[in-house]
Amino acid sequence: MAVISSVVQGVQVLLVVVLAPLLIGYVRKVRARLLRHRGPSLLQPYRDLVRLIHKDAVVAETASWLFRVAPYLVFSAIWVAAAVVPSFAADLPFSRSADLIVIVALLGTARFFLALAGLDVGTSFGGIGSSREVMIAALAEPAMLMVVFTVSLLAGSTQLSSVVAYMSGPDVGVRISLALSLFGLMMVGIAESGRIPVDNPATHLELTMVHEAMVLEYSGRHLAMIELAGSLKLLVYLSLIAAIFAPWGMAVAGQGIGSYLVGGGVYVAKLAVGGFALAVFEASVAKMRVFRVPQFLAMALMLGLLGTLLLFVSRTL
């Protein structure tokens, strides 16, 4: 029993890394199709990663040890987060450490190091990117925490496995606080993973880039790590949304291989739906000006706050 769940846990750890570039490729493809282009192939991100790994990593002379270490740190932090969020199976060995606050902390650590790395080389683009990123984070984290509060007040715990268990149970009912938290989390996810309308992942114009500006100096394998980390971050947010707000179909321990396969399939389907919705949203909205991003995030914060407040008028509290 323990062996099977450890194996399944290992599968999850690997699965997320494998799926992340595919997710990015899928989102790009759908968006291109919506815009009536053919779009790059679904496997293009893999090819990009392989290409980058084979290239030399050119490092500026003014860079310190942090610059070299940061990509690995960022990647590992986000990988850990992605590995513990319940995706296709609940109650896996690592799930005890899958606490919402831990996930927020891991993502925050990754962001911290990335911002430092952006500042490290001393170019102005790096500085712009880092400052904008941190500005976004300053609002996105409180919003995220509000969502966490709402959800954990309802579920009675911040542990993701308890949350999943509560949300798939019958007690939940129709709750507006959850709806508001869902919107808040989606907005935060868009902001944090650097998608339109907050940040354009494909731009390199000074006026518009946030994430890209921070990583402008990276090349070769470092850049590959960072790109992979970026796609993993999007995966983390989508998995979080799926786990908290749409937890059905997850395999429970001890029901055999079949249930794991079904769980896996459902998970991939959820990712597909999420990615599709993201692509549709990106194709229909223009990117916001940078100084409007705080308003966008303030909205997310308000939604989260309102969701928490409304809980106090509900029947259980």
Place this chain on the structure above:
Amino acid sequence: MSLGALLLAGVLVIPVGAAAVLALLSSYRLGSRLNILASLSTFGVAAALFRVRPEPGLFLIVDDVNVVFIVLSTFVGLTTSIFSAGYIGHELEVGRLTPVTLRFYHAMYQALMAAMNLALVANNVALMWVAVEVATLTTVLMVGIYRTHAALEAAWKYFILGSVGIAFALFGTIVIYMAAQSALGEGLDAMAWTVLVSESARFDPALLNLAFVFLLLGYGTKVGLAPLHAWLPDAHAEGPTPISAVLSGLLLNVALFALLRFKMVMAGNPDSLAPGPVMATMGLGSLLFAALMLYRRYDIKRLFAYSSIEHMGIIVFAFGMGGPLANFAGLMHMTMHSLTKSAIFFTVGHVAHAKGTQRIEDIRGLTQSHPALGWGLLLGTFAIAGMPPMGMFMSEFLLVSTTIARQPLLAIPLVLGLLLAFGALLTQAMGMAFGEGKRGTAVVPTMLYLPEFAHFGLVLVAGVYIPPPVVAWFQHVAELLG
């Protein structure tokens, strides 16, 4: 239908019917006469209600608390309609009003009377609220009737602030219903004053407190308590003078009456918040604020508008103090203020016509150019400032003495406020009455002075002698108020 019920119906139906007819009548002369006639008949019916009362119903009631107010309201309505008949002649001459507007004006006047009467006789809390709302809306329309910039601003401000106040009052009404409903069950019983007052000990005190806060804020706005008074000076200054008289003399009283009813409900429940201290504080605050503001006024109507705020502050303070003597003083003050203030506004209206301006510094030497007006204005100011032997002196004296006896510390701001107001009003009035007269433009026929001098006469008499039945009534109601 019993005679009482018929009379009650009359006091409501006559103004409504008159409003309808006046809206259709095109001749303004006939309209002003019909206005007077309708007011006279309403007054007659109301006076008869003193003797003959209908059975209390769930919607309408005539009891000790409201009967004198009904008579007072219809009486002041009558004298104001007489004043208005003379006033509009001059306004037409200078072109500030047109015959078409006058039709609207007369119809709204009677509608206002109807709404105020309904508010006074309503037994159902929501019905009273509706009546106060209609009264507010009619006065808003009338304040804006001149269509000048200033009038529109005043009317808009009045509308916004009044509507917000009304909304808060409705919320308070709903909460009171909820408090009553949990004890009495659903239905009309939970909304009737008589039932609410008698059963209030059974209500949830927390809900009553919540309700009272909103009701105080809501109806307090309509009473003009500081800091909710912002609409009052502008509305008085920019509207036609008869409306200023009715606003000050009657509408403020009606709103205060509503507050009093709710205070009675609160008083019946021993666990609920004591409304007294809050009301006393707000009353004192209004008094001091208004007394200070009186010194810097440049417009005569604004001056007396602040005086209304001051007096409402005194009355609310009196009812906040509670106890039979303070309540008696408050009730007397309400009556005296109603009569005196409307008389003052009549005089002010004539003064403004005579001198062609409302600015105080342009009004000088009234006793020389228009002696009756000048001395009348002085007399009115003496009355409103509380000089003996006018009626207001009596009520203020009672209030001060009972405050000194019970809460000596509070007597200090009270007396201070009274003295400040006294000084300001007298200074301004003397300035207007004496001094070198600048040429007045209009001659005002002396006949038109009848309404204000009738009021002054009543106030003077009341200062010296009040008939025993009236005293007994005041005392009885003072006890009921708790």
Place this chain on the structure above:
Amino acid sequence: MTAELQFDVAHLLAGSLVLVSFMLLYQARMYALLNLFALHAVVLSLSVAWQAYIQGAPHLYVTALIALGFKGVLIPVSLHRIVQQLHIHRAIEAVVGVGPTMLIGMGLVALSIGVVIPVTVETDSLAREDLAFALAVILLGLLMMVSRHNAVSQVIGFMSLENGLVLAATGAKGMPLVIEISVAFSVLIAFIVIGIFLFRIRERFDTVDLRALDDFRGERRLFRMGEGLDTVELPAVDDSRGERG
């Protein structure tokens, strides 16, 4: 249908009303504001209709219909036309920025929940929840009236305030029909008055920006004329006093 699900749906609808009130707060464009107000009325009528269903009070369906027809359709359409015909300037400026306004709004929601819930311990939970949200909507409507300079948006703020009152009235179980009459009545009269005023203000000022009205106060603020004149109050504008006009 279980009691819990009934409560949850009522909670959902009332909470959405609060949410839409928030959205009304930050609108900067007139047409968006009017459309959102229509949405506000629709959510209100849904909420009232749901209450009618749970409480078994058929007269509340009438209230829901009145709210829907009148405030959901009639008033937005008419205001749309008024804005078009009078060429009212279509951007709305706020007194304070959007951020502080939203924060204050949040504070008001927290305040209303904090005031109503402890006070209503003995009443049934549905009524409590309605009352708390109704007060929140009322206070948000008030905030909207206070934080805008534009007459149309002040009017919208007032009407959203009235919507909150309707919600409160339906939450109070069994309130007799008089309330429906009174609320509908006030809506009707308010609209007439609003209409008249909007036309008159536009007629007089060529704008519905209320700051233009401020200039014509009877007694001007001291600091408008600059420093040093702190003991003299300026005279009123004379052209509106007693002359031909």
